Amino acid sequence: xxxxxxxxxxxxxxxxxxxxxxxxxxxxxxxxxxxxxxxxxxxxxxxxxxxxxxxxxxxxxxxxxxxxxxxxxxxxxxxxxxxxxxxxxxxxxxxxxxxxxxxxxxxxxxxxxxxxxxxxxxxxxxxxxxxxxxxxxxxxxxxxxxxxxxxxxxxxxxxxxxxxxxxxxxxxxxxxxxxxxxxxxxxxxxxxxxxxxxxxxxxxxxxxxxxxxxxxxxxxxxxxxxxxxxxxxxxxxxxxxxxxxxxxxxxxxxxxxxxxxxxxxxxxxxxxxxxxxxxxxxxxxxxxxxxxxxxxxxxxxxxxxxxxxxxxxxxxxxxxxxxxxxxxxxxxxxxxxx
Amino acid sequence: xxxxxxxxxxxxxxxxxxxxxxxxxxxxxxxxxxxxxxxxxxxxxxxxxxxxxxxxxxxxxxxxxxxxxxxxxxxxxxxxxxxxxxxxxxxxxxxxxxxxxxxxxxxxxxxxxxxxxxxxxxxxxxxxxxxxxxxxxxxxxxxxxxxxxxxxxxxxxxxxxxxxxxxxxxxxxxxxxxxxxxxxxxxxxxxxxxxxxxxxxxxxxxxxxxxxxxxxxxxxxxxxxxxxxxxxxxxxxxxxxxxxxxxxxxxxxxxxxxxxxxxxxxxxxxxxxxxxxxxxxxxxxxxxxxxxxxxxxxxxxxxxxxxxxxxxxxxxxxxxxxxxxxxxxxxxxxxxxx
Numbered sequence: 241x242x243x244x245x246x247x248x249x250x251x252x253x254x255x256x257x258x259x260x261x262x263x264x265x266x267x268x269x270x271x272x273x274x275x276x277x278x279x280x281x282x283x284x285x286x287x288x289x290x291x292x293x294x295x296x297x298x299x300x301x302x303x304x305x306x307x308x309x310x311x312x313x314x315x316x317x318x319x320x321x322x323x324x325x326x327x328x329x330x331x332x333x334x335x336x337x338x339x340x341x342x343x344x345x346x347x348x349x350x351x352x353x354x355x356x357x358x359x360x361x362x363x364x365x366x367x368x369x370x371x372x373x374x375x376x377x378x379x380x381x382x383x384x385x386x387x388x389x390x391x392x393x394x395x396x397x398x399x400x401x402x403x404x405x406x407x408x409x410x411x412x413x414x415x416x417x418x419x420x421x422x423x424x425x426x427x428x429x430x431x432x433x434x435x436x437x438x439x440x441x442x443x444x445x446x447x448x449x450x451x452x453x454x455x456x457x458x459x460x461x462x463x464x465x466x467x468x469x470x471x472x473x474x475x476x477x478x479x480x481x482x483x484x485x486x487x488x489x490x491x492x493x494x495x496x497x498x499x500x501x502x503x504x505x506x507x508x509x510x511x512x513x514x515x516x517x518x519x520x521x522x523x524x525x526x527x528x529x530x531x532x533x534x535x536x537x538x539x540x541x542x543x544x545x546x547x548x549x550x551x552x553x554x555x556x557x558x559x560x561x562x563x564x565x566x567x568x569x570x571x572x573x574x575x576x577x578x
Numbered sequence: 579x580x581x582x583x584x585x586x587x588x589x590x591x592x593x594x595x596x597x598x599x600x601x602x603x604x605x606x607x608x609x610x611x612x613x614x615x616x617x618x619x620x621x622x623x624x625x626x627x628x629x630x631x632x633x634x635x636x637x638x639x640x641x642x643x644x645x646x647x648x649x650x651x652x653x654x655x656x657x658x659x660x661x662x663x664x665x666x667x668x669x670x671x672x673x674x675x676x677x678x679x680x681x682x683x684x685x686x687x688x689x690x691x692x693x694x695x696x697x698x699x700x701x702x703x704x705x706x707x708x709x710x711x712x713x714x715x716x717x718x719x720x721x722x723x724x725x726x727x728x729x730x731x732x733x734x735x736x737x738x739x740x741x742x743x744x745x746x747x748x749x750x751x752x753x754x755x756x757x758x759x760x761x762x763x764x765x766x767x768x769x770x771x772x773x774x775x776x777x778x779x780x781x782x783x784x785x786x787x788x789x790x791x792x793x794x795x796x797x798x799x800x801x802x803x804x805x806x807x808x809x810x811x812x813x814x815x816x817x818x819x820x821x822x823x824x825x826x827x828x829x830x831x832x833x834x835x836x837x838x839x840x841x842x843x844x845x846x847x848x849x850x851x852x853x854x855x856x857x858x859x860x861x862x863x864x865x866x867x868x869x870x871x872x873x874x875x876x877x878x879x880x881x882x883x884x885x886x887x888x889x890x891x892x893x894x895x896x897x898x899x900x901x902x903x904x905x906x907x908x909x910x911x912x913x914x915x916x
Contacts, residue, residue, distance in 0.1 A: 372710015
């Protein structure tokens with residue numbers, strides 16, 4: 241983290257980021273050109289990298305502590321989807337020139353809070369100035385035994401499709417953040433906003449799924465789009481039962497109040513729940529796992545031959561789906577803004 | 579590399595970046611949430627991350643292939659400074675909305691060229707849109723035996739200070755890129771510009787220095803500033819003999835023509851040569867290493883007790899140094915632009 245900084249950036253790194261590296265001896269207190277990771281004997285290292293851009297992935301003016309935690313969590317969610325135990329992360333911050341120290345302080349405080357919670361440490365990175373909006377980059381590291389990680393490509397026809405937690409809360413949460421959902425109570429809106437702003441990486445679930453699930457992905461682009469990714473990489477199709485898709489009580493109220501349709505929720509992104517497949521004989525094991533983790537794991541459909549992803553109603557008839565997939569927080573004119 | 583992308587970004591990744599991941603099975607052809615690195619038995623993994631911002635670290639309009647190679651090389655240079663063998667990298671691109679496919683194609687072509695040269699492969703990353711200038715982030719991975727990496731903190735009083743290659747060419751090269759150095763020939767200006775735009779990571783040297791050097795750093799902020807970093811981390815001072823600082827014939831011509839003073843060159847950044855210390859008994863070994871690598875290794879001074887970094891003339895008198903250290907390509911009004 242000690243490269244390419246002007247004097248002010250050196251000071252900020254020393255004051256706010258160095259303390260975040262304390263638990264990682266290989267971070268050299270951010271005083272080196274790089275960090276040294278020494279994975280346990282026989283371990284494989286899982287690496288993932290996600291960026292967030294001000295005005296695109298989050299509204300300008302968002303609380304820096306929330307941003308920091310969200311940036312860390314979306315990356316940890318990728319580790320979870322691969323079944324890895326999270327260990328460390330590196331940070332790349334391009335911040336507007338003349339950026340306030342208070343912003344960095346709050347950002348680092350957010351990291352400190354979630355570092356402790358998820359057992360990871362900062363090992364390095366870079367901080368530079370930009371003339372444009374902030375660009376926040378994070379590279380997260382985790383470990384698996386040998387090469388035993390989950391991928392997107394192992395689903396087979398007949399596999400059950402499971403999903404953790406509830407679907408669509410983040411989509412509704414973004415609407416709440418943007419001032420929508422007038423038909424809900426302030427309490428409901430606040431609860432949904434938290435689900436958008438602070439996703440919960442399903443690390444314990446991901447690690448426990450190694451050896452049981454045939455494939456996994458975290459839902460960032462939306463249930464339908466991400467199931468599409470799984471199917472494409474596995475060379476299969478899928479059928480989801482609309483009635484089986486788990487909604488939170490709050491999301492049910494939103495649907496009941498006419499604030500959203502189920503179709504909006506299954507194509508909306510940012511839930512960061514895990515979507516995974518497992519052979520039918522693993523059904524009991526998956527149920528037991530959900531009980532052990534105290535986390536809802538819901539069977540929502542079946543992998544099929546072919547390549548279509550269909551959402552069907554109770555009579556088995558396909559329901560129409562609007563354009564699916566991830567859309568940026570703010571998009572160029574002429575495309576849907578969500 | 580398959581996260582958070584809209585349709586167009588998926589296509590660009592598949593077309594231009596997927597081929598760059600071919601040599602790395604753990605990259606899963608960029609189809610996964612992350613990559614799997616399996617370091618050799620007993621190896622430590624070195625991680626480094628550097629960002630470049632358009633208009634700050636390089637002029638807008640720079641050839642994307644050159645940018646890609648420079649981004650990779652400055653990160654590989656950090657691996658070199660730690661004595662690591664380069665193995666892989668992850669990419670984080672925030673590109674202006676509506677960015678041309680031709681830009682991505684040229685950027686990927688630059689990566690392809692240098693990947694082959696340095697024996698590394700793309701293992702993942704993220705590509706997103708920004709409303710501001712491009713922000714290019716790269717995380718590079720290398721391996722060392724166990725925890726045997728070079729750091730900045732081992733210099734001891736009496737150690738020789740060595741530097742690879744020649745100093746100041748990149749500073750002059752930036753001036754050439756900006757239209758300066760009128761007193762030099764077009765050929766000289768072009769040669770210097772290459773030294774700025776395409777630094778040479780000293781990977782073979784770095785790896786060979788493990789067990790011989792007491793500390794090392796790559797010169798990004800400038801010889802004086804980076805020596806200052808080494809000294810600060812090692813708790814020592816240093817004395818450099820001005821006449822010993824190795825200049826290229828072209829740089830000598832620039833100094834002779836009054837285009838630059840030696841002081842400008844020792845404080846200028848971006849050379850990406852290695853600066854390292856070694857005990858006097860290693861002098862023969864360092865000389866032999868230079869011959870073996872066909873790379874100039876020049877002894878330029880001595881580590882001393884204390885904490886001052888001095889540049890002295892032939893009579894041992896300190897020479898004055900202007901403000902030293904890294905400065906961005908473009909800086910806020912009121913500070914020096916270089």
